[in-house]
Amino acid sequence: MLAVDDLHFAYRRGRQELFGGLTHEFTPGAVTGVTGPSGRGKSTLLYVLGLMLRPSAGQVRYDGQPVHGLSDVDRSHLRAVQVGFVFQDAVLDASRSVLDAVVEPALYAGARRRDVVGRARELLEELGIEIRAEHRPGEISGGQAQRVALCRALVNDPRVVLADEPTGNLDRDNADVVLRVLRRAAQAGRTVVIATHDPYVLEHVDEVLAL
Amino acid sequence: MRLSTLVEEAARTATAQRVSSAMVAVLCAAICTVTLLTVGRTAAAEETVLARLDTAGSRLLVVSDDRDAGLVTPAVLQVLSGLDTVERVVGVDTPFDVVNGVVGDGAERVPAWRVAGDPAQVVSLVEGRWPAPGEALVSDAARRRLGMAEPFGFATDTAGVEYPVVGAFTARAPFEAFEAGLVVVADPATATDSVHLVVTGVEAARITEALTLALLAPPDLSQVSVQSPAALADLQRAVSGDLGEYGRGILLLTLGGGAFLIAVVVLAEVLLRRRDLGRRRALGASRWALVGLMVNRTVIAAMPGAAVGTVVGLVAVMRAGDPVPVGFAVAVALLTVLVAAVAAVLPAVLAATRDPVSVLRTP
Numbered sequence: 001m002l003a004v005d006d007l008h009f010a011y012r013r014g015r016q017e018l019f020g021g022l023t024h025e026f027t028p029g030a031v032t033g034v035t036g037p038s039g040r041g042k043s044t045l046l047y048v049l050g051l052m053l054r055p056s057a058g059q060v061r062y063d064g065q066p067v068h069g070l071s072d073v074d075r076s077h078l079r080a081v082q083v084g085f086v087f088q089d090a091v092l093d094a095s096r097s098v099l100d101a102v103v104e105p106a107l108y109a110g111a112r113r114r115d116v117v118g119r120a121r122e123l124l125e126e127l128g129i130e131i132r133a134e135h136r137p138g139e140i141s142g143g144q145a146q147r148v149a150l151c152r153a154l155v156n157d158p159r160v161v162l163a164d165e166p167t168g169n170l171d172r173d174n175a176d177v178v179l180r181v182l183r184r185a186a187q188a189g190r191t192v193v194i195a196t197h198d199p200y201v202l203e204h205v206d207e208v209l210a211l
Numbered sequence: 212m213r214l215s216t217l218v219e220e221a222a223r224t225a226t227a228q229r230v231s232s233a234m235v236a237v238l239c240a241a242i243c244t245v246t247l248l249t250v251g252r253t254a255a256a257e258e259t260v261l262a263r264l265d266t267a268g269s270r271l272l273v274v275s276d277d278r279d280a281g282l283v284t285p286a287v288l289q290v291l292s293g294l295d296t297v298e299r300v301v302g303v304d305t306p307f308d309v310v311n312g313v314v315g316d317g318a319e320r321v322p323a324w325r326v327a328g329d330p331a332q333v334v335s336l337v338e339g340r341w342p343a344p345g346e347a348l349v350s351d352a353a354r355r356r357l358g359m360a361e362p363f364g365f366a367t368d369t370a371g372v373e374y375p376v377v378g379a380f381t382a383r384a385p386f387e388a389f390e391a392g393l394v395v396v397a398d399p400a401t402a403t404d405s406v407h408l409v410v411t412g413v414e415a416a417r418i419t420e421a422l423t424l425a426l427l428a429p430p431d432l433s434q435v436s437v438q439s440p441a442a443l444a445d446l447q448r449a450v451s452g453d454l455g456e457y458g459r460g461i462l463l464l465t466l467g468g469g470a471f472l473i474a475v476v477v478l479a480e481v482l483l484r485r486r487d488l489g490r491r492r493a494l495g496a497s498r499w500a501l502v503g504l505m506v507n508r509t510v511i512a513a514m515p516g517a518a519v520g521t522v523v524g525l526v527a528v529m530r531a532g533d534p535v536p537v538g539f540a541v542a543v544a545l546l547t548v549l550v551a552a553v554a555a556v557l558p559a560v561l562a563a564t565r566d567p568v569s570v571l572r573t574p
Contacts, residue, residue, distance in 0.1 A: 044568075047568045050493070052568055053568060073497045073499065076492075076495050077497070079494075080494065080496075083495075085493050087490075087493075091490045091493075093227075093487055093490070095224075096224075096227050105494040105495055107220055108496045108500065110212060110216075111216075112216060152494070
């Protein structure tokens with residue numbers, strides 16, 4: 001359901017072009033690893049797929065429909081409903097609780113907080129951190145924070161999960177937990193794309209897209 | 212994002228980010244207090260001055276028929292009493308001396324005014340009955356000077372005409388001068404020397420004066436003299452204008468300065484929390500949702516500040532002896548919250564239009 005056609009991107013007009021006309025269909029139910037040397041646009045591709053950047057040329061398709069021309073409101077709604085993001089360092093709000101962090105994307109998707117708190121607690125329990133639900137990010141470990149980020153990415157039951165170096169700051173045990181969760185997400189029929197340069201992560205993906 | 216969710220999320224954010232919320236609240240409190248202590252006191256002073264200018268004494272218009280040409284007829288009084296700009300109207304003759312009729316010549320003299328029209332327009336009856344034409348009411352002070360034990364008997368003028376006294380009165384403002392003597396009800400068929408009009412407001416004096424002169428229609432304007440509060444109306448406008456302009460200037464300065472400082476606080480928060488705002492965009496918040504969140508959280512922080520500042524300002528001005536109308540204080544509080552919301556818009560738009568990717572990427 002997620003594909004790119006003849007994709008080009010440049011941060012500024014006249015600057016270095018990325019992707020060189022990339023055309024690719026991401027397989028639902030599989031974990032795709034995007035890899036390549038630094039500066040080739042691994043993270044940028046994730047942000048283009050996640051509708052946070054518009055391609056200079058070519059298009060991104062969701063269910064066969066080009067989406068790069070949608071308005072900001074429509075792109076934001078699509079992102080909230082269909083895409084889950086996992087960043088390298090979790091990016092949690094230090095002033096809010098773990099539970100608030102997990103609930104947040106559902107609010108942007110139009111849900112009421114009280115309707116989604118149950119689902120958020122279930123996810124936290126699945127990842128073994130329900131006991132930390134009322135804690136602040138400063139009170140949990142890096143591995144726990146990344147698990148919170150995974151719960152946040154999955155709370156809206158998205159069809160696409162985009163992870164930018166999700167294990168970059170983790171030790172091997174915590175990296176295994178993250179990879180297991182992403183694998184389970186793919187097995188549930190989601191399209192999972194991981195940007196990484198870590199060979200250990202690439203050993204755990206189903207497909208590799210080298211830039 | 213639902214509106215109710217947006218407001219709830221804004222409230223949670225305002226509670227979580229205590230420092231910037233407290234700064235916005237303190238600024239709003241300061242705006243309200245300063246406004247009430249300056250503009251509020253000015254408004255109260257303006258109201259006091261205008262209230263003084265609007266007393267009955269300041270609204271008395273007197274047109275005198277200086278040559279006894281019989282201009283102030285009962286018909287003229289009748290027409291004048293029907294004008295919208297006239298609250299009360301009576302015809303009044305030049306006062307003449309009377310003595311207690313029982314004592315006769317040699318007794319102490321007091322003044323008496325012959326009044327045409329309804330005597331209730333100028334005095335209040337405190338004892339006895341309303342007099343018929345040719346009868347009189349006496350004030351308490353005049354009764355004592357005349358040596359009357361009760362406000363009943365008769366008074367006599369220098370020509371020997373007797374005026375039965377049928378009761379006592381107290382004068383209504385602005386006819387306090389009548390307290391010195393008697394009020395005699397005039398024959399309804401005769402003209403009087405002058406017409407006394409209490410107009411509805413000093414601003415109505417000029418038009419009422421023109422209408423009265425038109426009704427009296429003197430062949431020569433030098434035949435009549437006019438004591439008009441029209442000059443007071445000009446003074447009222449000048450005072451109102453000067454105080455109003457001063458108040459508006461101070462208000463604009465206070466609100467403008469406050470808005471600038473609130474905008475700086477919100478902008479600082481936007482710059483400090485770029486990653487937080489980028490995260491929200493990545494998780495699906497639209498630009499408008501971000502603007503709504505920032506503005507709402509500023510308003511939520513501003514409300515308690517405005518409430519506290521208004522109460523403090525009200526107490527301070529009350530202690531200073533310049534009571535400010537509560538409606539004015541409420542308006543100041545609402546205006547302050549509105550100013551805080553407007554001040555937050557520009558930094559919020561800036562936050563919403565920043566590239567979220569650049570702040571989310573880890574080098």
